[in-house]
Amino acid sequence: MNRILIRNLGRIGGISEESLLQRSGEHLSNWPALRDAWLLIEGSTIIGWGTMTDEPRQPPNTAVWDAKGAWVIPAFVDPHTHLVHSGTREHEWKARLQGASYQEIAASGGGIMHSVRALRSIEFAALIDESRLRLETMRTMGVGSVEIKSGYGLDFESESKMMRTTRTLASEYPDMNIRSTCLALHAIPPEFRGDMDSYVKKVTQEWIPIWAGEGLIDFIDIFCEQGYFGLVHLDALLACGHRLGLGVRAHVNQFTVMGAVRRAVEGGALSVDHLEELDSDDLDALKHGATFPILLPGCSFFLGIPYAPGRLLADSGVPVVVGSDYNPGSAPGLNPFFTLSLSCLKLGLMPEEALNAMTINAAASLQLSDRTGSVGIGKEASLVFISGLNDWSTLPYHFGQIPPIRVMLKGRFI
Ligand code: NIG
Ligand code: FE
Numbered sequence: 001m002n003r004i005l006i007r008n009l010g011r012i013g014g015i016s017e018e019s020l021l022q023r024s025g026e027h028l029s030n031w032p033a034l035r036d037a038w039l040l041i042e043g044s045t046i047i048g049w050g051t052m053t054d055e056p057r058q059p060p061n062t063a064v065w066d067a068k069g070a071w072v073i074p075a076f077v078d079p080h081t082h083l084v085h086s087g088t089r090e091h092e093w094k095a096r097l098q099g100a101s102y103q104e105i106a107a108s109g110g111g112i113m114h115s116v117r118a119l120r121s122i123e124f125a126a127l128i129d130e131s132r133l134r135l136e137t138m139r140t141m142g143v144g145s146v147e148i149k150s151g152y153g154l155d156f157e158s159e160s161k162m163m164r165t166t167r168t169l170a171s172e173y174p175d176m177n178i179r180s181t182c183l184a185l186h187a188i189p190p191e192f193r194g195d196m197d198s199y200v201k202k203v204t205q206e207w208i209p210i211w212a213g214e215g216l217i218d219f220i221d222i223f224c225e226q227g228y229f230g231l232v233h234l235d236a237l238l239a240c241g242h243r244l245g246l247g248v249r250a251h252v253n254q255f256t257v258m259g260a261v262r263r264a265v266e267g268g269a270l271s272v273d274h275l276e277e278l279d280s281d282d283l284d285a286l287k288h289g290a291t292f293p294i295l296l297p298g299c300s301f302f303l304g305i306p307y308a309p310g311r312l313l314a315d316s317g318v319p320v321v322v323g324s325d326y327n328p329g330s331a332p333g334l335n336p337f338f339t340l341s342l343s344c345l346k347l348g349l350m351p352e353e354a355l356n357a358m359t360i361n362a363a364a365s366l367q368l369s370d371r372t373g374s375v376g377i378g379k380e381a382s383l384v385f386i387s388g389l390n391d392w393s394t395l396p397y398h399f400g401q402i403p404p405i406r407v408m409l410k411g412r413f414i
Contacts, residue, residue: 009038011389012072015032021364073142074144085115144176145362145372146176147181151187186223234250235263238267266285322358337398341399351392
């Protein structure tokens with residue numbers, strides 16, 4: 001099997017101790033690093049690392065790369081995206097620049113419904129082509145694992161088309177981990193207007209079991225919000241998840257506190273995402289539960305809404321996760337280095353905490369941290385090499401401006 005020895009690394013960051021699969025509390029700021037180091041990779045896997053003073057003799061059949069002082073971190077894991085979509089919504093953004101709100105645009109038939117109309121009419125092959133371009137951008141920026149939601153189809157055929165696009169991309173890019181989340185409960189489709197309950201029943205009792213049987217779904221999701229879905233619908237999705245053995249993720253508290261955090265946590269949800277609005281009961285539920293809070297600062301940045309209380313959550317001892325929420329309406333940006341900067345500047349995380357939130361914790365929220373999101377023996381060799389760093393804080397300090405010098409995914413440079 002191919003081996004690569006990488007020499008003269010200025011630092012290896014994000015080293016994992018075998019048993020630790022997520023970081024919270026006092027561990028959240030722990031970003032284990034090694035100075036003047038080497039890494040040995042065999043096939044797709046990290047098989048050794050150490051300091052240059054005890055560099056291994058070059059074994060036979062081993063390629064060598066001199067990193068000339070570059071620093072290396074685990075590839076980013078983006079645990080919340082709407083990467084598969086058709087077209088963009090600049091016209092709505094311009095309306096918002098002139099004072100319209102995201103909710104007003106949605107109420108007048110735009111927003112998610114605009115993207116639904118575009119998604120329903122695009123051909124499968126064109127949807128793949130469009131989505132592949134975004135995935136390519138993400139890869140070059142150092143994202144090695146990504147979760148992709150459906151939710152712009154809202155009918156059986158169109159949701160299938162989205163999830164099949166995600167699965168096609170996963171087969172085209174086996175060097176990434178691509179997870180598919182069914183978000184058919186993203187909005188109420190026109191066919192079911194005024195009859196939300198029937199739509200939820202259709203999705204949870206008929207469609208999701210079929211898609212799960214076809215192997216299209218890793219997780220299921222719902223948008224809990226005024227004008228969208230409520231607590232009874234969340235309960236129905238949680239029950240569906242239990243029946244089929246699918247982890248539940250939930251969009252909650254983007255605009256409204258409605259008790260959905262406690263409901264999701266107590267119902268065993270894997271993650272609660274957004275949390276721009278959070279009350280003390282929500283926080284209490286998170287502290288006593290095992291649900292990952294996924295914060296999406298790019299959405300707050302782009303919509304001009306409050307940021308989730310990242311510092312408070314970190315200090316409360318929960319395993320904070322940060323993702324991009326990449327989508328055409330509320331967060332059309334997928335640069336992980338910019339998200340990292342926002343995590344520090346707007347969520348109040350320290351650089352090391354933000355790095356953990358976007359690597360090992362994000363991986364844990366996708367049930368992937370046993371294999372990716374950190375640098376360790378037996379972990380996937382998915383790595384981002386960066387030069388010009390003085391400190392880990394140099395990364396978020398140059399906001400959005402650090403291009404990796406090289407990206408390796410599962411043992412191969414892209
Ligand atoms: O996570 N809040 C709901 N869904 C997306 C936005 C979708 C859209 O506007 O297209 C989000 O922000
Ligand atoms: Fe989202």
